Amino acid sequence: MEKKELIQFQEYQTDRFTKRVVFKEDKHTVFVLNFGPGQQLPVHKHPGASVYILLLEGSGIITADGREISVSQGDVVQISGDEDFSYRSGEGSNSSLYVTLINIPGEQYAQNI
Numbered sequence: 001m002e003k004k005e006l007i008q009f010q011e012y013q014t015d016r017f018t019k020r021v022v023f024k025e026d027k028h029t030v031f032v033l034n035f036g037p038g039q040q041l042p043v044h045k046h047p048g049a050s051v052y053i054l055l056l057e058g059s060g061i062i063t064a065d066g067r068e069i070s071v072s073q074g075d076v077v078q079i080s081g082d083e084d085f086s087y088r089s090g091e092g093s094n095s096s097l098y099v100t101l102i103n104i105p106g107e108q109y110a111q112n113i
Helices: none
Strands: 018-025 028-035 040-044 050-057 059-064 067-072 076-080 085-089 095-102
Touching: 028 040, 028 085, 050 059, 050 067, 059 076
Parallel strands: none
Antiparallel strands: 018 028, 028 095, 040 085, 050 076, 050 095, 059 067, 059 085
């Protein structure tokens, strides 16, 4: 068993979003994405993976295969890794996404940025 405090992984930068890996084991990883107001995660896929997202803080727009949904603190979203996915943080405040990836397609998906 291992316990960590999520607040340690909520790091914001004014010029770009951050990604902080919380756990990594075999083909699975958990990380936190942190966004300043209006910052964006570009469109991408996680081929063959399952993606689960919990909005820890703030609000924004998740787009999956062209379909937009508004999300706010406490919302949980499931996305197929084969869907085109992006996120845009709301303009008013920071936002943080707690992301669980099952069956990551490659090691690059489990690295800090």
